[in-house]
Amino acid sequence: MSGATKQGTSISMPKLGESVTEGTLGAWLKQVGDTVDKYEPMVEVVTDKVTAEIPAPVAGTIVEIIGGEGETIPVGGVICVIDEGNGASAAVTPPVDEQPQASIPEADSSTPTAETLPTSGPGTSTGRVIDLTDARSRRDEAELLRARSSPVVRRLAEEHDIDITALQGSGVGGRVTKADMLAEIETRRSQPAATTQAAPQTQPQPELARPAEPAATVAPPMSAPSIAQPMPQQPAAQVQVMPGDQVIEASVMRRQIADHMVRSAYTAPHVTVWMEADMSNVVRARDRFKDEFKEREGGSLTFVPFVLRVLTQALREHPNVNAAWDNGRIIQRMAMNIGIAVAMEDGLIVPVIKNADEKNIVGLARAVNDLASRARDNKLQPDEVTGGTFTLNNPGTLGSLFSTPIIVQPQAAILSMEAVVKKPVVVDDAIAIRPMMNLSLSLDHRILDGLSATRFLAAVKKGLEEFPADASIY
Amino acid sequence: MATKLLIEAIREGLTQEMETDERVFVLGEDVGKRGGVFRVTEGLIEKFGESRVIDSPLAESSIIGVAIGAAANGMLPVAEIQFLDFIHPAMDQIMNEAAKFRYRSGGDFSCPIVIRSPYGGGIHGALYHSQSIEALFTHTPGLKVLAPIDPYDAKGMLRAAIHDPDPVLFLEHKRAYRAVRAEVPDEQYEVPIGKAKVVREGSDMTIISWGWYLQESIQAADAYMQEQDASIEVIDLRSLRPLDTDTILESVMKTGKVMIVHEANKFGGLGGEISAIIAEDAFAYLDGPIVRIAGPEVPAMPYAPPLEKAFLHDKDDIRAAIEKLAAF
Numbered sequence: 001m002s003g004a005t006k007q008g009t010s011i012s013m014p015k016l017g018e019s020v021t022e023g024t025l026g027a028w029l030k031q032v033g034d035t036v037d038k039y040e041p042m043v044e045v046v047t048d049k050v051t052a053e054i055p056a057p058v059a060g061t062i063v064e065i066i067g068g069e070g071e072t073i074p075v076g077g078v079i080c081v082i083d084e085g086n087g088a089s090a091a092v093t094p095p096v097d098e099q100p101q102a103s104i105p106e107a108d109s110s111t112p113t114a115e116t117l118p119t120s121g122p123g124t125s126t127g128r129v130i131d132l133t134d135a136r137s138r139r140d141e142a143e144l145l146r147a148r149s150s151p152v153v154r155r156l157a158e159e160h161d162i163d164i165t166a167l168q169g170s171g172v173g174g175r176v177t178k179a180d181m182l183a184e185i186e187t188r189r190s191q192p193a194a195t196t197q198a199a200p201q202t203q204p205q206p207e208l209a210r211p212a213e214p215a216a217t218v219a220p221p222m223s224a225p226s227i228a229q230p231m232p233q234q235p236a237a238q239v240q241v242m243p244g245d246q247v248i249e250a251s252v253m254r255r256q257i258a259d260h261m262v263r264s265a266y267t268a269p270h271v272t273v274w275m276e277a278d279m280s281n282v283v284r285a286r287d288r289f290k291d292e293f294k295e296r297e298g299g300s301l302t303f304v305p306f307v308l309r310v311l312t313q314a315l316r317e318h319p320n321v322n323a324a325w326d327n328g329r330i331i332q333r334m335a336m337n338i339g340i341a342v343a344m345e346d347g348l349i350v351p352v353i354k355n356a357d358e359k360n361i362v363g364l365a366r367a368v369n370d371l372a373s374r375a376r377d378n379k380l381q382p383d384e385v386t387g388g389t390f391t392l393n394n395p396g397t398l399g400s401l402f403s404t405p406i407i408v409q410p411q412a413a414i415l416s417m418e419a420v421v422k423k424p425v426v427v428d429d430a431i432a433i434r435p436m437m438n439l440s441l442s443l444d445h446r447i448l449d450g451l452s453a454t455r456f457l458a459a460v461k462k463g464l465e466e467f468p469a470d471a472s473i474y
Numbered sequence: 475m476a477t478k479l480l481i482e483a484i485r486e487g488l489t490q491e492m493e494t495d496e497r498v499f500v501l502g503e504d505v506g507k508r509g510g511v512f513r514v515t516e517g518l519i520e521k522f523g524e525s526r527v528i529d530s531p532l533a534e535s536s537i538i539g540v541a542i543g544a545a546a547n548g549m550l551p552v553a554e555i556q557f558l559d560f561i562h563p564a565m566d567q568i569m570n571e572a573a574k575f576r577y578r579s580g581g582d583f584s585c586p587i588v589i590r591s592p593y594g595g596g597i598h599g600a601l602y603h604s605q606s607i608e609a610l611f612t613h614t615p616g617l618k619v620l621a622p623i624d625p626y627d628a629k630g631m632l633r634a635a636i637h638d639p640d641p642v643l644f645l646e647h648k649r650a651y652r653a654v655r656a657e658v659p660d661e662q663y664e665v666p667i668g669k670a671k672v673v674r675e676g677s678d679m680t681i682i683s684w685g686w687y688l689q690e691s692i693q694a695a696d697a698y699m700q701e702q703d704a705s706i707e708v709i710d711l712r713s714l715r716p717l718d719t720d721t722i723l724e725s726v727m728k729t730g731k732v733m734i735v736h737e738a739n740k741f742g743g744l745g746g747e748i749s750a751i752i753a754e755d756a757f758a759y760l761d762g763p764i765v766r767i768a769g770p771e772v773p774a775m776p777y778a779p780p781l782e783k784a785f786l787h788d789k790d791d792i793r794a795a796i797e798k799l800a801a802f
Contacts, residue, residue, distance in 0.1 A: 152760055175802065
């Protein structure tokens, strides 16, 4: 939506897809004073780590840029003002609806599969318009409390130039309270200037820095970073820079991953269980098709689609694992939308295979290859990284044997498939050589217990070990 | 100094005003021979006679109308409405006549009447003897509404009300008549109208209350402060209109958190007005939602004891709300 102002037309953050309530601005492609044509890209916007460009909904001259780079703006929030330059702008201009570049057709029960999703270019239809307040109200109350600051906290932050997000809140849900602000002001007062450089010699506080506004809904783990070393929001103020150190400003993606990991680690009590699966049958099945697949499809046939297939069958038997914790209630998901962690040079991204249970192995393989390659090319649509109900991680491809993955919030669990390694194992009291793979399952102990999670993991193991070696992938 | 019950302080104040100013007289249902249904006016008819202690007919409109007429002729009438629940037949006289007297005459005349009335519940009084309808009157410009609960304040404010040139509704919480005691000087003194009283000084939270719930609020705050390292400011509003906005805002700007506790139901209650004033004038000092503890949205106080108990809040409810707001 846009509306007329005295100077021109206010341009708002467009809705970039279902369930996307805000976006973080990337680089401005236009500056104040630049002229823009209608539909010409003005600014990059990063939502859940996908970068899209916002096209100008009207032609004119940019007279004011309201949202700076790195700023997170709710959908509908004003990002800039364009003077349409015909004098009419001073009068009331009718609101202009933007076509978000990355809009996605309305999701319904027959959500488009990865193959049918548009792969690039402007969307051809606007998404269903969701009332912002409605979307907001559905957000977890605790998250809101964390994200919102009371008037007095904001006033004190402004008066004393304090970054609220860098403080550890003592209020409900980690909210920064007036008392926290007063304590911070007192600390600053008692410490001499140059706080940014001469940080105290002490380690960062052992307790977690307050999780920030959880902009990122997706950001998964390779292996779990040590929970004992949470990523502080503003580490510059706490970590002493030694001579020769290189200080790198974290990218938007890096910061979103950090925020999400911290939030997940400190909201869901993680427990990780491991099992070892004999992959002989899967290896045989894959061997039968991998050359043919490569020839026909171009990409390689990895173990991932096989594990996905078994995984969705296990989820069907154990629906309590395909679930989310929501403030005292458990939401069991109908859809099986499986997130796939894709490693990138500076971070990682988790595109989601919607309704993964409806696909055969070749369909899963195509979806995985398509999403992974587009992820690496920065061409994912915002909706392709949201809506996951369970996440599969594949550190094994890099040789990992064990991991303690961190859950993608608000999912109930995450599974890591480790490296397939030939090992001597005991079969019928004889030693045999078998391709073995470890499975690492982290569960949210609020939703699941050892019993239910282990049963689920055993079902995955059983599915892999008893995979019909003669099964077709089609 | 002698301690006196609320009812004794009011009776003493009234007696002394009648002794020292012959313009003062009382009228109302059963105020004479019976001494009032709560015995506030006990002994007055023997002392001052039927011409200054008038047993009126059961006609509230005429009680107030007579008071207005007497005031217009130089008297200082103190009318009693037996229960605030019964005041409605007199609403026209109060709202359209008494409250507008000064305005209508361009300031040439005023209407120095006092309307005393017991209000509030918790004494097993059920529908017709329990209501807290002060907000009906605080909404009316031209009226002053007082609700002291401290016997010291009651005696001093009654004097201020009688000598105030404009109509004053003087509310007496019937549950407190024989339950609240304080040191009250024997001599006459005045407690000014329009000033709230800080009964507990604190820095972490402000509780604004009046009437019986002030008592509960003080107990809740004291109990909380005994266990927690916290300091809660408790304000007895005393004067509901004019409202002491300075004291309210000053306190809220200091503490950042505020809870308003009143017995009347929440919707459209005075707590809403106080909330709005705080939001308008102290917004940048708030560190939490403005919390209101108020009566339920049901038509009247139930008779059955368990239901009456459910209707009312007590110190435990308030204590729980304090904990929640403190943690915010």
